[in-house]
Amino acid sequence: MGLLVHVLSCAFGLGSWVAINGLWVELPLMVNQLPEAWDLPSYLTVIIQLANLGPLFATLVQKRCPSRLKERAIIYAILATGVMACFLLAFFWAKTTVVAGSLHSTAFLIITFFLSLVDCTSSVTFLPFMMQLPPKYITTYFIGxxxxxFVPGLVALGQGVGITRCLNVTGPSDNETHVETQYLPPHFSPQVFFFSLAAMTAVSLTAFTLLTRVPRTFQLVTENVASDPVASISASLDHSARHSSATEHTQSRPLQAKSKYSRGQFAFIYFLVVWANGLTNGLLPSVQTYSCMPYGNIAYHLSAALSSMANPVACVIAMFLPERSLVSLGFFCVVGTGFGAYNMAMAALSPCPLLQGTAVGEALIVLSWVLFIGALSYVKVMVGVILRNEGHGALVWCGVAVQLGSMVGALTMFPLVNVYQLFQAGDVCSTTCPL
Structure with missing residues (x-):
């Protein structure tokens, strides 16, 4: 029974952010087919921020009217919505309509909102449910x-990307020859990829259903989850700890009373949370196409897939090599910001960034995105470990800082990309750049 609960916990955790992570790694294929083109990531960042209404609503309802809406009912509802939305996305992702005189992928954007609603709400519902189990099962939940x-990234790598090649095409009217970019098809279509996301979400729903039926001897334990390092890491990523048991609250108060951090140090810690989340959730994702696409579709595909996989890898590293020194975390934040600055600079130089058309340039942009996400993910996780030990109130403010940074980053970049058009797109084959 213990092994079965471990497997189910891992499968349940798989459904937490699989849909949104899947969308990010599939963007390199969709930006070439949807009318938003290179601006599509900036739309996605804003939609995800709007979807934070979901966890806000769930938290308020559970706090004000706990008898009306049960936690399990919310989880069933959001996972079922996730499965349905992934299926709909497979059929309608390429459908377009005219809005305000311009062509838009309305169906994709609406379905993406519901997928974001599912994944954002999972942050404040999945972990409180898992806290009813012993800490060892919370460990496997966070592996999931x-x-x-990680899994959508592997699927995207197996899918491949439409390799580009430049063809000399002669116009039918003027008989003039010009260079045209041709995209070769991937190994399987985005429709198949979205079906795989639906299957992963369905696995999570099935695992949750079975977890609710495990013997009561595995449930409703009163062990202090704070002693488990992975539970500490998880609590940093959202403010779901407000739903913890009364026992945990009682045991966390002495830790809060013995805090070794001054007000200035707390201000620095929360600054790290705002800064790291602003960069990784708002500012840089909005311009990833502009920083990577000038190097080719392969560079964009690899940077999207590998950087998505860098986040869970950083969490695993933090489990085994924790670093609580604020000086060290500040150093990692500076390093991650440096890679982010390089990515932003290449986006600003689009369509002619440094070392364009060279293998070194392609390798640098992919490596820079991976290290950017990896370094700042490590900072976010370890800051969460610190705040987890400071008690419930510290985690509440951590959740506020996460959302504040993400929202400011997304809302800052959207007008710069879509209204003022400060970043320029370019074609790999037809764009002429100075040597």
Missing amino acids: EGLSG
Whole structure:
């Protein structure tokens, strides 16, 4: 029974962020087919921020009217919605309509909102449910949550990307020859990829259903989850700890009373949370196409897939090599910001970034994105470990800082990309860049 619960916990965690992570790694194929083109990531970041209404609503309902809406009912509802939305996305992702005189992928954007609603709400519902089990099962749950970014990345790598080639095409009217970019098809279509996301979400739903039926001897334990390092890591990523048991609250108060951090140090810690989340959830994802696409579709595909996989890898590293020194975390934040600055600079130089058309340039942009996500993910996890030990109130403010940074980053970049058009797209074959 213990092994079965471990497997079910891992499969349950897989459904936490698999849909949104899947969308990010599939963007390199969709930006060439949807009318938003290179601006599509900026739309996605704003939609994800709007979807945070889901966890806000769930938290308010559970706090004000706990008898009206049960936690399990919310989880069933959001996972079922996730399965349905992934199926709909497979059929309608390429459908377009005219809105305000312009062509838009309305169906994709609406379905993406519901998928974002599912994944954002999972942050404040999945972990409180898992806290009813012993800490060892919370460990395997977070292994599954890490796989929610790792598995779609592996599927995307297996899918491949439409390799581009430049063809000399003669116009039918003027008989003039010009260079045209041709995209070769991937190994399987985005429709198949979205079906795989639906299957992963369905596995999570099935695992949750079975977890609710395990013998009561595995449930409703009162062990202090704070002693488990992975539970500490998880609590940093959202403010779901407000739903913890009364026993945990009682045991965490002495830790809060013995805090070794001053007000200035707390201010620095929360600054790290705002800064790291602003960069990784808002500012940089909005311009990933502009920083990578000038190097070719392969570079964009690899940067999207591998950087998505870097997040769970950083969480695993933090489990075994924790670093609580604020000086060290500040150093990692500076390093991650440096890679982010390089990515932003290449986006600003689009369509002619540094070392364009060279293998070194392609390798640098992919490596920079991976290290950017990896370094700042490590900072976010370890800051969560610190705040987890400071008690419930510290985690509440951590959740506020996460959402504040993400929202400011997304809302800052959207007008710069879509209204003022400060970033320029370019064709790999037809764009002429100075040597």
